[in-house]
Amino acid sequence: MTKEPDIQNSLIKKFGFLEGKIRIPRERRIFADAAPENFATIIEYAMKDLSFTMLCTITGLDEGATLGFLYHLAREDGIMLSIKLNIDKNNPVIKTITGYFPGADIYERELMDLLGAKVEGLPEGRRYPLSDDWPVGDYPLRKDWKKQEGANNA
């Protein structure tokens, strides 16, 4: 395991504020906490200079006062970099990364439907995965979401 610390060091060298915000829980897994203002540059750097050319998916989390977004990037050699963003739940605006990864489109729509994220720069398109008649403002993956009465027991 030598590549993972190297990646950590390159990230810290380029973005000093990441010092202490990177964890390597095991071989081939790196987690980093980013902030919205420098997020796009980190994604670009990871993709272009550190060869994280694959976007596996984006995980959305309800963490109380904030919504967490985990961008799972991967390299050909199996190393995964999960970059995390935390955004205020009252105005959860994130910028689209479809400019870097066109395949992110459907993952971002999933965040909009299930967690109520607002994705800036994402073109109009069909929603995913909820149905067209799903109530507006109802985000099922939020922790305070309640099932409607009469709905089947999930």
Next chain:
Amino acid sequence: MHKVVIPIGPQHPALKEPESFSVTLSGEKIMKFSAKLGYNHRGIEKACEERTYTQDVYLTERICGICSHSHSTCFVQAVEEIAAVAVPKRALYIRTLIGELERIHSHLLWLGVAGHEVGFDTLLMYSWRDREVVMDILAMLTGNRVNYGINTIGGVRRDVSPEQAKQILKAMDTLEERTKYYIQIATEETTLIQRLSGVGVLSNKDALKLGAVGPTARASGVDRDVRRDDPYAAYAEVKFKVITDNHNDVYGRTLVRMGELMEAYSIIRQIINNMPDGPVAVKVPRKIPAGEAVSRYEAPRGEDLHYVKANGTEKPERVKVRAPTLANIQTVAKMLEDRQLADLPIVIAAIDPCFSCTDRLTGVRQQGKRSKNVMRWEDLHSYSIKYYQEHGIDFTDLNKKLAKLLK
């Protein structure tokens, strides 16, 4: 020429699962293709948060009817990583064995579907007949044809006996011989080659850009396989080739899957011959300590990914699933650009979108009698009621009450 928009689905005879496609045509040529998904959304991620880890093993297994072992393995791997469980080696070997058997049944199923979509139904009949060989092996090992229920947190629930190992090796010989025949058909039968070549083209550049996974990506020359790149279970200890192809079309996808079948037979032989002795599971506490993990698995259709976050209780805080078809469906629009409408079914089928086929007839041989009784649905139903009554579970009174209420 005048443009026509054709809606296909969500319910359509050519589709095996509910999805909705909108195809813009100019004559026979496809100008634009868009897909609306989500008709199969069952809220499993939310449901996982409301259940215990053990229940979630069975729930994640039911995400897909074909890659059921893929999802449950991917899930338990993440939980085991968070709980820092050392899974016994023999259990890892058995997981790998079931995983490769699942790949064989999935790829043979695909071959039949592909044959059917291009009007080569003899291939469907042949490959699905041969698929029964591997289905019988899976039923023998786990008790089920799909949804094997073999995984548990900390290992597997059933061991493999030496007699079973012998039968598996015998089945591999049969299947290898049959697969060689299919490879011969795929490389020599001109009608098949001409029907599949140049159809559903996805360039290497587009496959990388759109994030294609599995055989869809590998047939466009993308040399990626989680089994080799991010090894899990026993894959670090077996030798296999990652099959790639540069045809970039449905023909290439066929060759990749046939090649993967041959590799699967070789992996299974290595697993059986080198399986270590020892326990198949360790006990894991019901409460999983707080933490998070990302687990990857090379399912028959491509990379499967589970993210699990634990909060120290018996239930997970969050379970996120990314199944391979979601990554691949985005490539279909590219594959269909400027192509004929008639190519649509095979192009969609060629990414191998998931669907379930578990219907079967049960034959029961009565002890001491040579004749075979075929049980009809009604017989199975009354048999199950009788079985549960004999085991102390009786719903007769409840059913009466329910009937009364419904009146």
